Amino acid sequence: MYTNDMAAYLRPHRLDEALNALARPHTVLAGGTDFYPARVGRAITEDVLDVGAIAELRGISADAGGWRLGATTTWNELVEADLPPLFDGLKQAAREIGGRQIQNAGTLAGNLCNASPAADGVPCLLALGAEIDVASHGSRRRVPLRRLITGVRRTSLAADELVLAIRVPRPRHEARSGFLKLGARRYLVISIAMVAATLEVVDGRVASAAIAVGACSPVAERLPALEAALAGATIDSRLPDLVEPAHLASLAPIDDMRGSAAYRLDAALVLIRRVLARLAT
């Protein structure tokens, strides 16, 4: 531990030390890619808990139930990990986050906890049915991702809770996934809209579908009506035709400098069709 006249900076190696520390409020620092941009040109005075040295939070592993993605796994570590096609969409998203510098530093859990409506990792993890392992001193819980992020820049994490890992359940069937992002430039761009899709496939048909859209609502959302419509469909070039505007009715995009609400809906529809077309070939 280090204390100067302003603030504490903790970098524990053990999880229990971190959880004990959170008895007092700390700002959690992982990859730093959201922490520092929010503190340009001013002294950093809050107490910081750097979770980067905790071995338990790192790394990717698998068991019969699925995969465990450690909270501080970086986007680049994910890309370089040996993972099945189920993770292709998440890897595609990883390569669309910032530039390589951000991908080498930014962490999966950081992307979730920052709770930006435009977080590129969220739609993919929603479409993977991810659950989040959360711990505090003396208690642990597992929460579906869509209940972790509750609003723009808001999560259900208590002040003393830390994300440990992201759990991706093993699909029952062969699965494939994809991701598409729309931005106004190549590299380093905040999404105007993005779409993630996971399809489980049996005998050339959709056994189950998970479709999520980002940057078109305060929190990225799954599209259950569309998922239902896709279930059982033959996987061929006509698959995208099943997508209808009504399937996007639950989205509530905003007008901002990156795009109008109407455009976002329009674009999301196009992106869903395209990602399905890609998965169908």
Place this chain on the structure above:
Amino acid sequence: MKVAFTLNGRPTDWTGAPVTRLASALRDDLGLTGTKVGCDAGDCGACTVLVDGRQHCACLLAMGQVEGRAVETVESLAGHAAALGALQASFLSHGAAQCGICTPGMLMAAEELLRRVGRPSRGEVEDALGGVLCRCTGYAKIVDAVMAVGNAGADVTPAAGAAVGARLARVDGVAKVTGDDRFGADGIPADALWIRVVRAPHARARFVLGDLAPLRARLAAVLTAADVPFNGFGIYPEIKDQPVLADGVVRYRGEAVVALVGTRHGVLAVRDDEVPIAWTVEPPVIGIDAATAPEAALVQADKPANLLLDGGVRRGDASGSFAGCAAVAEGVFETAFVEHAYIEPEAGWAQRVGDRLEIHVTTQTPYMDRDEVANVMRLRPEAVRIVPTACGGGFGGKLDLSVHPLIALAAWTLGRPVACVYTRPESMAASTKRHPARIAARFGCDGDGKLVACEVTATFDTGAYASWGPTVANRVPVHAMGPYAVPNVRTWGAAYFTNGPPAGAFRGFGVPQAAIAHEAMMDELADALAIDRLEFRHRNALRAGDTTATGQTLAHSAGLAQCLDALRPQWQLAQAEAAAFNATQDLRRRGVGIGCMWYGIGNTSMSNPSRMRVGLSPAGTVTLYSGAVDVGQGSNTIMTQIVADALGVPVGQVALVAGDTDLTADAGKTSASRQTFVSGMAAERAARDLRRQILRQANAGPDARLVLDGSRLVIHDGDDIRTLDLAGGDSLMGEGTFDPPTTPLDADGQGVPYATYAFAAQLATVEVDLELGTVKVLRIVAAHDVGKAINPTLVEGQIQGGVAQGLGLALMEEYLPGRTENLHDYLIPTVGDVPEIECILIEDREPLGPSGAKGVGEPGLVPTAPAILGAIQHATGVRMRRVPVLPHRLREAIVASGEKPM
């Protein structure tokens, strides 16, 4: 806390607060200023270093996270010129570094890739460099340099007399690829105090300062308007309308209100809400319509109707000529505030030296800075010394004062060195912008496609203060008919104050906005008469012997028709390729567009002399004393090449002293594409003057050959060989001045506004995603008449960099105060957005210029947006009249057009 890590291969201990950014520790504590800070937010990549072999933004890493890891910075790549690494050598020989501020980050990002992939593909290079922004180069030569590592060609070392025209590596380039170059924030003395400026959070408000005594007790000083000896500055001698610190009123969001002076930590620790300012917010005047409304509030109380100034050009009878035209086109075009987005934020430091002030600052214009600071401080100009640091990009934005008056005032008052470095959001909020424009254009031609009449009214939002607004409003009417011969012209420019950021100088001074309008008109007239768009322009191109709308007859060097001739084969091929592609596609459409421009070099109808000196010392050193600031465009190299040939020595024997107002004469500002033409001519004359003095001493004829060997100067005059022993004598000093011949414009805008003009034509191929409204520029071919390319590599670099900025203007750049004050909400093109750019250099010699050269700094940008917009129209049938063409705007226009219902 002590942090132990490996830095550039050596074990290193660092002690400090572990939350300190790695970038800050490297620069401020460990003396490694090669790592640059452009945003402190991971948006620009200038601070890219390797950590355990992977590229990271050093601004996003806590020192606490660096413990035990291996950090490598640009300083690890090489120590000195003789041992440049292969990657650095490739950057140098390819001209991949212009201003150099992004170069260390680019090098480290490329280094990560090259350690993993020996022969990377273009796509791999783009992926690796995608996180580093460059605003100068258009990325072309950077990508070339990375792909060519290990295939470095031989160094270009031209013999005496062969420097002009050679692809000489930048004479100041080694320091840029080693990280040794010192930019505005790199040489700040350790004992300097720091300034943090408290800025207006409102676009229009009155305010009262509360009791500052508690803050003054904590800090070295708290400066307010009351402390400024003369609280007004501005470009024009009669318009000093911008306060150094606001005095009870703020007129734009980001205006400076209070300057906190103290230790760096001390001023950063003061929160804005600890500064007692009682605001009375008023409804702001935003945009041209609000400024010109009948009952509009005044932005400046003494500027009626919010008008800064207006004026124009009249020739023939424009309005009466449309009736007889075979085709008439008209339209209204709108552009936004555009941010310069140089990767180096404003920075500098000042100290009092006796009764003088010495200011080290990033700038485009040391002598104007000197006079302006002196005026603010109520000192004689000679009492101020400006020492320009390396300038990490300017593009017009570093022609206005920024940190200068504040550091001057604080250093003068406190008797200590004082520094100020803007943050990125501060730089974006406080600095000038490109003028938003509304341009109403009407053009008519006869049945043969010859232009008959043109009416253009250009209205500009000049923001809260005048800055360079008059320059824009004067320049645009001269250029608004485009580079064409039009007998009947009425053009008008008017600039209005608003509560937007001050609109100032930005590469092209309004001409890029006007070109969007006149080039759309050319397309529409050509289409109306079913004439090929290129041939229509060729038919109307200004040529030598033609008379312009200001009544100036172009005697020489009007190479637009040659540019179009050079483009014609590619134009035809590109259209055929686009048609073939479109035949196979429903959802994507390709189109080809063309844009032309002309650009008057130097000030509009105003004197803008340069003075240069070239000395020969008793030790035999030739030194060029150049007051022309190299902001990355290459004037240090250009001037050296010109001097070497004019004097008759190899370019390697010419040393350079640049910029310092105590050591160099006034070479004017680096703007208006004037340095090669104006200062270059002055440099040529200075070198010729020195040569004359040498030949006179040696009693040699004008064709004698000089061989400089230490302090012995050997003169070969035919078979006669004479030797001057310089060691015993005095220094020789040659001087040269040049002021381009112009005349004032009369009430109808008649006269000779510029001595010479650059011309260019560019071709753009784009692909439009019809469903999403996104535009990918696939290729640009740029043909530029530059008179003479003193250094073709540098000329290409200017064109490619201009093209990238033109692409940004067309497709993505829009500054919105309070909303896009950073480099992730304000988008500039990345390496993935800028296509291959082929440059074709046309050399239609200008007799007034050095070796026939004109200027190229701004022209690269001007035709790009028009070419892209024309290509979008060609692809989609939709003419976009508002830039930037954001995806949602284009998609909405495509849907509205019904051309391609989805």
